[in-house]
Amino acid sequence: MTGPVLVLDAGSASFHLAVVDDHDEVLARHDLDGPPDSGATAAIGEFLARAPAVTACGHRLVHGGPDVRRPTLVDSAVRSSLEAGVGLAPLHVPPALAALDAARRLLPDLPHVVCPDTAFHDGLPEPARTYALPKELTRRHGLRRYGFHGLSYAYTLRRTAELLGRPATELQLVLTHLGGGCSACAVRDGVSVDTTMGMTPLEGLPMSSRSGSLDPGMLLWLQTGTGMAPRRLAEVLMRESGLLGVSGSSGDTRELVRARQAGDADAALALDVFTLGVRRGVAGVASSLDRIDALVFTGEIGEDQPEVREAVAAGLGVLGVRGGRERAASATDSAPCSGRLPWLWTSWAGRPARTPIGSTA
Secondary structure, eight states, X not given: OOSOEEEEEEOSSEEEEEEEOTTSOEEEEXXXXXXXXXXXXXXHHHHHHHSOOOSEEEEEESOOTTTOOSOEEOOHHHHHHGGGGTTTSTTTHHHHHHHHHHHHHHSTTSOEEEEEGGGGGTTOOHHHHOOSSOHHHHHHHTOOOOOOOHHHHHHHHHHHHHHHXXXXXXXEEEEEEESSSEEEEEEETTEXXXXXXXXXXXXXXXXSSOOOSOOHHHHHHHHHTTOXXXXXXXXXXXXXXXXXHHHSSOSOHXXXXXXXXXXXXXXXXXXXHHHHHHHHHHHHHHTTSSOOSEEEEEHHHHHHXXXXXXXXXXXXXXXXXXXXXXXXXXXXXXXXXXTBOOEEEOOOSSSOOOOOTTOXX
C-alpha cells in the first residue's frame, strides 16, 4: 500500500467502514446496523468527511461469481461480471454492490478492488468442489462448491501460525467461522482443501437464521407436496430457520444461552442442534486432513460465546479434542500435548487476537 485505504464490508445485516494505514492500523472506523442499500452514499460520505484522506478502496465481496475469483481491480467490465453473484448470494451481494457503486461515485479517481471471500477456496481439490450431479448439468451451469468466509479464514490462518509458532505452510488445521453465517474449513499446508459452504452461503452448518444443509427430498416435498412457492421457500431457508427457527425466539446465541438458563426448552434445543451441526461439519472437513494440529474458532460466536465453543469441543473427543476451559491446550503449544489437541480462538475484526482458551492470562 502507498497510503491509507478505505475498507468497506457491506453485509446482509450490517455495514462496516474503516480506514487502514500501511501498517494495518485502523485510523478510523464506523459500524452501522443494517445493510447499506439506498443509504450507502450518505453513510460513506459522512464517514469520509471525518476520516483521513484515502488513496484506494477495498471492498469485501462474499461471492465473486464464476469470473471474479481473486482480488480484482474494478472497471466497468468487472462491475458487470459481479452481477453473476447476485443470484448465488442474494442476502450479501446486493448490499455489497450498492456500497461499491456508491464509493465509486464518491471517489471516482481512486482504484477500487473487490476481495471475494470465495478466493481463499478457489484451489479446492476437484473431489471437494464437485457435486454428485450429472456431468452435463454441472458443466452447463457451472455448478461447483465455492466456499465462503475466505477473508476471515486467511487472517485466522496467519494468526494461528503466529500463535503456534509454526509456518502456515506446515500446518493442518480445522478453522471454524461462527457468526450470523457459519462454516468450517480444512486447511492443509496453508491451502483450503475442504469446506462446508458450497455454491451458495446456504449450505453447511446451521446458522443464525439460515438452515444450513437439509434433505433435498424434503425441499422438493415442500414445493410439490405443500405447494410452497420457491420465493417463499427461499425466505424460510435464509431468514426464518437456523437458531431463530428452532428456538422460535432468537438467532442470537447470547440470548439463547440466557433463555436456556431460565428453563426455555426450545432455546436449549436450538443450541443443541447448532452445536451438533458444528461438530458434524468439523468432523466432516477433518476427513480431508492427515492430522489436526489445532481446531480454531472465530466469528462473533466463535470469539465471544464460550458456552458454544466448549460444547462443540466437548463432543469431538473422537478427534482428540477435549472440551472445557481447563482442558484446552495453550495456543503456544506447537503440537498436541498430553494427548490433547490444541483449540484456540482468535479475532479477525481488526483487533488483536484475544487470550486463547485455557490460558490464565
